Each structure stands twice: as C-alpha cells, then as structure tokens.
Amino acid sequence: MIIIEKYRVIEEEKNKIRLKDIANFHPKDIFECGQAFRWYKEDDESYTTVAYGRALNVKMEGSDAVLYPSTLEEFNDIWVHYFDLERDYSLIKEELRNDPILEEAIDFGPGIRILNQEPFEMTISFIISANNQIPRIRKSIETIALNYGRKIDNPLKNREYYSFPSPDELKDADLEEFNSLTKVGFRGQRVLATSRIIADGDLKLDPIFKMTRDEGKIELMTLPGVGPKVSDCILLFGFNKDEAFPVDVWVKRVMEHFYLKEDTNVKHIGQHGARIFGNLAGFAQQYLFYYARETGIGRK
DNA sequence: GTCCAGGCTTTCC
DNA sequence: GGAAAGCCTGGA
Numbered sequence: 001m002i003i004i005e006k007y008r009v010i011e012e013e014k015n016k017i018r019l020k021d022i023a024n025f026h027p028k029d030i031f032e033c034g035q036a037f038r039w040y041k042e043d044d045e046s047y048t049t050v051a052y053g054r055a056l057n058v059k060m061e062g063s064d065a066v067l068y069p070s071t072l073e074e075f076n077d078i079w080v081h082y083f084d085l086e087r088d089y090s091l092i093k094e095e096l097r098n099d100p101i102l103e104e105a106i107d108f109g110p111g112i113r114i115l116n117q118e119p120f121e122m123t124i125s126f127i128i129s130a131n132n133q134i135p136r137i138r139k140s141i142e143t144i145a146l147n148y149g150r151k152i153d154n155p156l157k158n159r160e161y162y163s164f165p166s167p168d169e170l171k172d173a174d175l176e177e178f179n180s181l182t183k184v185g186f187r188g189q190r191v192l193a194t195s196r197i198i199a200d201g202d203l204k205l206d207p208i209f210k211m212t213r214d215e216g217k218i219e220l221m222t223l224p225g226v227g228p229k230v231s232d233c234i235l236l237f238g239f240n241k242d243e244a245f246p247v248d249v250w251v252k253r254v255m256e257h258f259y260l261k262e263d264t265n266v267k268h269i270g271q272h273g274a275r276i277f278g279n280l281a282g283f284a285q286q287y288l289f290y291y292a293r294e295t296g297i298g299r300k
Numbered sequence: 301g302t303c304c305a306g307g308c309t310t311t312c313c
Numbered sequence: 314g315g316a317a318a319g320c321c322t323g324g325a
Contacts, residue, residue, distance in 0.1 A: 034318065130319040136311050137318085185309025190320080227320050248318035265303085266319095289318075303325085312317080 015069035024089035026111020033290040055154045055161040101258045105291035119205045121164040122238030127225035140182045167199035190225030213241040236282040245273040245281035253298030
C-alpha cells in the first residue's frame, strides 16, 4: 500500500486507486454537466469512460472515489491531470460565491470539476454538438469510436471499449459511409474536413496549449464547423483555458434571465461574462450551464 | 467592416 | 411539430 500525502491517495491491491475523503468531486455533477460525452452510468451508480486510450471506472464508496483499473503510475501520469486534481475547487467556489446567482448555481452542482480532455476529441465532439441534442451527440461519438477507433484491452469485461480515433484514423473515412453510420447529418463534412486539416499538419493543435485564449480562438475558428461557441468549448475542455466562456442557448438564457434582463445577442453575453467572471469565466459557465439546463431556467 | 435571417440533417421530447 | 452545447452563407 502506498499513500501520497498530497491527494490522500491509496493504491489498493493492484490496478485500484482510492482517493480518500475527496472534496469537490461528485461523479454525477462531473460527468453529466455536459462537458464530456463518453461517461456511462452503470447499474451500481458508478461511471465508466474511455480517455487517453484507456477505459476507467469511477465508483464512490462513502466519501472515497475509487478508480479502476489504474496503476499508481497511470494515476500520476494521466488521471491526476484529467480530473484536474491539482486545482483547489474550494478556492474557486469561494470566490464565485460572492455572486448570489453563482452561489445558487454552485449549490446545484457543487461537485463539478472541469476535466482536461483530449484536444482532437474535443474538437470533433463539439463540432458535432452544433444545433444538436446531448443524447444524440453521445450516440454519434460512440459510433465514431466503434467504427474508427481501436479496441482497448482492459479488465473491465462488462462491454467492449474503443478509443476515440486519431486524426489519421479519421481523415480517410468515406463521407457517405461516415454519415450513414454516425447520423451526424450536415456536420459530417465539417468533421472529416477538420480531421484532414489536422492530420495533414495544416493546423497543429499542440501549440495552442501555449497560446492565450484569444490566440487559440482565432486559430481554431479557421477549422470548418468551429465558430465562437465551439472554439470556446474546445479551449476550455481540451486546452485548459479557464477564461473561455462558451455561450450556448442555455447560457444565453440564464444570463439574460438573471443578469442582463433583456433579449440580446451571444457576442454581448460573452463580453459580459468575461467582464464579471474574469479568469474564472469557464468555471462560472459550467456551473450556470448545468443549473440552467437541469432546471429549465429561462426556457420560453 | 458588422449584423442578421435562413438553411442545414436527424433525433428527441 | 418544435427544438436541439451553432455554423455558414449571402445580403443589407
């Protein structure tokens, strides 16, 4: 047994990591708040995903979170960053709670964390999200993994797991076949065109990690299917840009309902969000989005 | 240059 | 039948 003081991590048996008394970590809030499309709820209330070429199950046991399968090395190399465990969400929530509306939103989803997901997968996933519905987005992404990704060998035997394809694995897909399999509709050609641009190196994703939010946004918006909202999602969920503030229909509604008190446009809302939330805008957006979508606030 | 309306595939409620 | 984590195009 190994215990790391910093996160209170215990490696139990082999391939099992226990996070003791983990704070600001509720699976339902994290996995159902709309930032990730590949988490599946199991019969025992645990959740399973595929990320970074690995399948992982997360199960709460009292106030502990248990990750399986993961060695201590995989935990340190991959999952600490993926779950954003180096960040203290108590501090973020404390600051955002100065805003009474955010206080309400945080109380609705107190266990939200912003995951650090893979940039290419985020790019394709949020291109597919345009004018779409979450259940359908999830199905399309799973079908893409099944048909174009690689099968993952792992100890979770309840079903088969497939990685999300790389740009190379996706770029030569036949458009008609892709569309008939994945049902992404008019987004299909955007997905494949973007995959080709990235696979061919005409746009490199890695350098965006070092860019500012504004620089990254300009770069990503050159891709077909990536506009103001989708680029902010990619930057927030795939490139760790905390100040990104994606304005979708729900954030528009909740901002108009609580803050602006009038019908306006998404550009105006984006500017207002940046002004009042600053470098915590991404976190504020996710608390607000989850709150609005689950409660229907602002819906006409 | 900015702003806005209409169109887009298909599914879900 | 309307809406859906919007984007693209063309015209004012």
